[in-house]
Amino acid sequence: MTSYYKFTTPPWPHFVVGGIAALSVGEGHQNRSNIGVFDMLIVTKGKLSVREGGELWELFPGHMLILRPDLYHESGGACTERTEYFWLHFQTSGDWEEVRQFQEGEPYPKAYSYNERVELTSVSRETERSGELPFAYKFSLPKSVKLPDAERVYRQLMTMIEFEHSPALESRIQQQLLFQKLLHKLSSESKERIISASCESIAKDVAAYIHQHYDQPDVYEQVKGTFHYSTAYLTRCMKQMYGYTLVDYLQQYRIRQATAMLKESKYSITEVAYQVGYRNYSHFTKCFVKYTGLIPKSYRKLSKDHKPQLCDISADASPCYNELDS
Secondary structure, X not given: OOEEEEEXXXXXXEEEEEEEEEEOOOXXXXXXXXXXXXXXXXXXXXXXXXXXXXXXXXXXXXXXXXXXXXXXXXXXXXXXXXXXXXXXXXXXXXXXXXXXXXXXXXXXXXXXXXXXXXXXXXXXXHHHHHOOOOOOEEEEEEXXXXXXXXXXXXXXXXXXXXXXXXXXXXXXXXXXXXHHHHHHHHHHHHHHHHHXXXXXXXXXXXXXXXXXXXXXXXXXXXXHHHHOOOHHHHHHHHHHHHOOOHHHHHHHHHHHHXXXXXXXXXXXXXXXXXXXXXXXXXXXXXXXXXXXXXXXXXXXXXXXXXXXXXXXXXXXXXXXXXXXXX
16 A cells, blocks of 8 residues: 655755664564654665554665654564664654555545644744745655665765764754755655556546446546546556557457457447447447457458457456457
8 A cells, every 4th residue: 555745845854863773683673652753764784673553564675664753663573683774853844644545444644733743933833823834835755665776875874874973063954955855856756656556546447437338439528527637647547557548448448349249249230339339330440440450340250260369458457459450
């Protein structure tokens, strides 16, 4: 299940403190509750098991997890090998929420406002009362992710930790800049994952809708009206999931149904065309030839002699051409 944090900015989340932890065999992550800061864990060696609110997370080298500031954290099990990881505490005085892609029946997580979590400064209180923020926007961070270039992130984190030993203001500034770069990287990856997951869900829903309504001549317009997305976005999602545009997917599914009817029913070709959503016989024939390489009459005759191999088109499988494609 995809899970990510959504932050409203400004202000940006800020780095508080960080370090490196090492656990020997038999040791585990410490138990604690409502620590008041986000806890980012990035494992570099071994395996770290952590529970948050009863949910188990198992982290291996290169894996990152962000624990919430308001839940109970505990060990998910003792380490079976030496385990090392970076830990970074950070916080925000802006609004945030954890967002999930739910299984049916699960409750939606509530959003948390900053006045529920931290003591506000006088400036924050004045801003809150006036509501005069000049602009605000949201960005997302994945709750857990496998870092694609972990070694580079390790070096960046090591530099941040080394700045802890310097009291100079410049060191504090450099720490925050490095932390913001890390957030930007994670946010970019989160955006790609969210878009991908969203497109996959939309494409499956569109495919299922087509399977139920393909026999209606205006199903293409119905899809656009039902899902309230632009044609370009729906096409993008269908191509990402199935490799075909929305129109191609619909046409291929209709032709798939038509081939089955031509082989297994006694409907006339005109009736078959009508049954699968075509009201124009010439258009039906043109589409049929495009996807099978034969006119309907020839296909029906040939199917009596042998059965062309046609693949199934389900909501989680892409349409395909058969062996008679031209």
